[in-house]
Every structure is written in C-alpha cells, then in structure tokens.
Amino acid sequence: MFLLTRVEYTAEQIFKIKQLRQLVERSRELQVGTDDVFLTKFLHYTHWDTIKAYQAIHAYYDFKHKHPSWVARHPIEHYRKIFYGTRCRFVMPHADKNGRVLVIFKTVDAFEQFPDYLQGLIEMDDLIFESLLMLPRVQENGITVICDLQGTTRNFLRQFSPAFMKVVNEKNGVLPFTQRIVHLVQRGFLMHITSTLFMPFMNKEFKERIFTHDGKNLSKLRDMVGYDCLPAEYGGPASNVLDTNLMFNHLSQNASYLEQLQHYEKKIL
Template sequence: MPEIAVLQPSSQLPATDSSASTLKCKSLAETSVGQHPTPLFVDDEKKTAKINELRELVENCDDFVRRSDDLFLSRFLICCDWDVQEAFQRMGKLFKLKHDHPEWFINEPLSSYKHILKRNVKFVLDKRDKNGRRIFVTKMCRMDINESPATDLAHLDELWCEFMLNDLETQQNGISCLLDMSGFSIKSLRYLTPSNIKIGTQKADLMPVKHMEFHVVNSSAFLNTAIAILYPVLSKQIKDKVHFHYSDWDSLHACLGKEALPAQYGGTNGTDFDYDALNKQLLDLEDHYSNLVKFGYELKPHVDASKYKKFFHSIDGAKHNKSKHRKSLLESELVEE
C-alpha cells in the first residue's frame, strides 16, 4: 500500500482502474472535474504513464476523496520535473497542511467567497507577461484587517491560483506576482503573527508552480518594517524570486513587459483595471469550484466518519465563524447605507 509520509493510508481501499481516470483539457474553462476523457498528453506515452502512476498513488493514499484528473496531477509533475515520488510527497505535505489547518483552505462553494472577491484585493490580469506567465496582482491599499482576516486572503490566493494552474500553459510558464504596496498600512502588520507566517509560508512553498516571481512596486517605509519581520522566516526559494522595482516602470517592464499592464504601471493595457471583468474570469467558473469543495473534505464511502470527528468539527467551526463574520459585515454595510 503506498503511503504519504504525513498521512495515514486507508486500510480498506477498493481497487482502482488508473487507466480509466484520465482527462484531456488545457484550461479551467474546459475542465469538468470527475470526468475522464482521453489523456492530457495523448501523444506522449511517458508523461501519460507518469500521470497514471501518480494517480494510483493519490487515489490510494488515505481515506479522503482526492482530485486526480490529469490537469491537476500535471501541475505537481511539471513542478517536480516529472519525478513521480517527489510530486507525490509534495502533494502529501499539502494534504497534511489542509488536514491540520482546514480554515486556511477553501471549503465552500464559490458563491460564499464573492464578498471577498469584490474587495479587489487580489485578481489576475487578462493578459500574460512577456514570458507567457499569468500576472497575479495584490493591491495592499485594498486590504482591511478588520474586514479580511489572514484566512480570507489565503482563500483568495487559492481561488485565483486554482484559476491559473488549471491551465497547461501557466503550469509550464509560471506566475508573476505583482505586489503593489501603495497605501500599505501599519495596521496590516497585525497579519504577521508567528502562526500566520508559519502556515502562510508553508502553503506558498507547497504551491505546485515551477516558476514564480514576486515583483514589488510602490514600496514604502512601512514595507521595510514588514520585511524586517517577515524576511528571516521566508524560504530561500522565495527570497531569491523577490524583485523590488519601487516606482521604476522601466525596471518592471524589463521583467513583465508593457502590454499586459495598465497605464498606472506605465503599460499599454488600458488606463486602469476593469475589476468586474477580471473577477468575471473566475466567477464564470462557479460550477468548477463547486465540484472542488469535496476534495480533501469528503470521505470515501467505506470509511468510518467517526475517525475524523475532530477534523470535521474544526471545519464546521471555521464555516460558522466565517458565516458570522459575513453577517456582521453585511449589517455594518446596511447601517452605513
């Protein structure tokens, strides 16, 4: 029985037919999770074999229903240079993190996250950078620690990363993260608790992205304070990929190009962000996200749910707190109106 080092394997798993669990698609819009058409790499027998090998390991790793379509598995294999065991261990560590800290991962349908999406703190541009990478923007000025706890920001990251990584071109080319520090408030330093830093960096390190770079613009004195706190605990892998451009657009364009950026960053892609259109990229895929909710939270039919009573109690508690927080925000908005 294959075993993920950080999770106990199931002792009564039914036999799986790995040859039947394949999916061909190149983008999230074409993906239907749970369906198994022809292989993603139909003309590459070696890659197809590695995907099937990884699928068998994943489907037999523990008691939970796990996502195992080709496009999901390929993101880990590409990230790990097609080393099946390395990809499997990376997935196992991510599964373990989700099991131990479910409140940091999405566990509700997409409709439950519309209230944080509309704050436009994080979003993905409609055009790629000059290296074919998706551009993932974070606007620090739109963060409000009173409205968005650290877990909300983690959910936004996961929602948008799912959008980006369910695309083969992005898996191969990578992601450019554009961090706009203008308006960064000293109150936001309250996000940087030891626990938040530990879990957030673990999740970032385990994200299956082969190429990811961070481009910081409009930095401020407050940012220097944040860096002094955060930098020592960042992995070397992340540190080496952070680039500071301040307000030097020529420096930014040398890395990303101008065509995907709006005029506020010296680019040629309009004068500003069309937030409604950018969020619509994700909101149009509500059915896809609804299908994802079961993975890592739904047990296989033969499993005794009482074994995971504490785990599901934690999830229910997180959902209750999230619902209470949303209700409080809505009441505040109504009072202001």
C-alpha cells in the same frame, strides 16, 4: 487569451499521468480526484517525476489537514462581496514576456468594512491560486505576481505575527507552481517595514524570486515583466486597465470544479 490555451501531452507524459493516477487511487489516505488537470499540476511541479508528484500531493494535503482555515471553504458566490468590495485581486488577459500569467495583488485596508477581512483574503487567495493552477500555461510556466504594498497600513502590520508568517511560508512550500516570481512595489513610510517583516520567514529558494521596486520608478519592473502585459498604473499601455471581472468571472466559470477541490482531503490513519 491564456485562459483558452489547450495542451496535448506526449506519450511519455500520458504514461506518467496514468502512473500517478494509480498511486493516488491505491492510497488509503488521499481522498482526492484523479483527473488530468489535478494530476498534471503536481507532475509539472516536480518536472514529471511521478514519485515526487505523489509526495507533493501528500505534502499539500498534510498542510490542508494541519491548517484547515488556510484554504477556501465556501461556494464561489460567497466571495463576490469581498472581491468587488476591495477590488484588490486582478489577473491580466495576456501573459508576461516569459509566458507566465500575471496577477496583481494590492493591499487595501478594508478591516472596518469586513470584520473578518484577513480570513477573507486568505480564502480568496487560495481560490485564485487553485483556479490558476487549472490552466495549462500556469502548470507549465508558473505565474508572476505583482504585490502592490502601497496600501499597507498599521491595521495590516498588526496581523503579521511570526506565527502568521510561518504558516504563509509553509503554504508557499506546498503550492505546486513550477515558478512563482514576485515583485513587491513599495512606497512611503512603510516601504522598508513590509519587506523586513516578510523576508525573514521566506525560504531561501523563494527569496531568490522576490524583487523589490520603488513605486516611483518602475523601469526595472517593465524590463523584467514586459511592457505589453503590465497594467497602465505600473507603466504599461494605457489600455491595460485593472478589471475585477476578469478574475471573478474565471472563478465563476470554474465554480463547480473549484468547490469540488474544497472537499479533497487526506485522512490521517
């Protein structure tokens, strides 16, 4: 299973890690860790360019300073209720055919159940991305995201203001994934509305990695992602059942580190 994969770095990569560590330690602004896991996610992201990795760390924490409500701010256990109350965030136990970890995001209308539902989703997704970026396979290959928009309702559409979508695009620009391939699964009367709302705010590079699928015909999705890793409801094997426990257990097992990340920041001098 991908969660257990290990990696050994080359002599050159070890040298780059040490270089980046020295840059971060000398910074008066960055109040962040210097462990290998933290540093290598930015090095992979910038194809092992030390200076660009250092700049990427600054960019990420500039975003966090500017938008503090767009990152997780509570212990992992705080999110248990929303994870299990919505069952809308999943990770599959096997990578896709290109070696990318596969995650499933569903739109589930839980605004009545959780009064601050949108904020909960923002923080939950931040936790998920940070936890995935700990994994060597994700640092190297990136992730594939299936966004199932079939549960989108007018309650969701009311939230997606231009200002909101602008911040979504800003965060997309600083998350250090080497690759993020997104598949939008849509069906029904909101099929075209959702993508029409999202797409204008995405930058050109990210748009090129977004693919849309009619929820009634998923053959293209199977071809692009691979049959073996897909959940059964998207055309994969019957044994591939979506399980909230896989994701939440991963978060819980890494709770200490993930909560430590929440305290990292950039001091603006």
